[in-house]
Amino acid sequence: MTEKSARITIKSSTLTPEQRNHPNFAPLLAQEEKLFNSDAYRLRVSLHEAGHVIYMRAAGATKIIFYGPEIIWDARFEKPAISRSSVVWTPPVVDSVAVALNLKPFIGGIVFRERLSVPNDAEAIERDMFDARQWFDTHVGRTGNKGFDDARFEVAIEEAREEIIRDLRSPAFKKKAWETAREFSREVFRCD
DSSP states (O other), X not given: OOTTTOOOOOBOTTSOHHHHTSTTHHHHHHHHHHHHTSHHHHHHHHHHHHHXXXXXXXXXXXXXEEEOOEEEXXXXXXXXXXXXXXXXXXXXXXXXXXXXXXXXXXXXXXXXXXXXXXXXXXXXXXXHHHHHHHHHHHHTOBOGGGOBOHHHHHHHHHHHHHHHHHHHTSHHHXXXXXXXXXXXXXXXXXXX
16 A cells, blocks of 8 residues: 555544543644554554564464554553554463563564664663563562562573574565564554
8 A cells, every 4th residue: 555545543532532632632643643654654563563473473372462553541641642553462371481482572573673674662662671571570580589680581581582583584584574564564554
């Protein structure tokens, strides 16, 4: 689809009328609609989500659901914010924790964008790393009653990152990455 023929609308149905009247709402909506009605931008967002999806599937996740852009209410800052896209899944139940295998779905989008396109914005990286850290702290990172182990987390993230980079050196895997990005784009944006 060309930029002129694609028309993406940003969902905002979870906001109350009062929240839609916030002074940041209209400018944010206009900015994001302009971005999402660019084929190049949409494909970069889809590529990021593909990085999550490929590794979710490899880890045996189920109930993978794709979501498109939505303006949500950020209660922390009391203003509208954008969720540009997302993928949710039910993680597999594992008997033994394969740390890198389980971290790759969280950071795959970061590495895919960095290696195959342009780097993500800081907010997307922060959100994905927060989710990765939550998973790690829940399943791996406690060091007895001493709290959480930052050094072990950093090592585990670097190991997962290096495995993703190795995967992306394969032309067949790189092709799969782009095919999955197009799958996300077709499903969420109804365009390729």
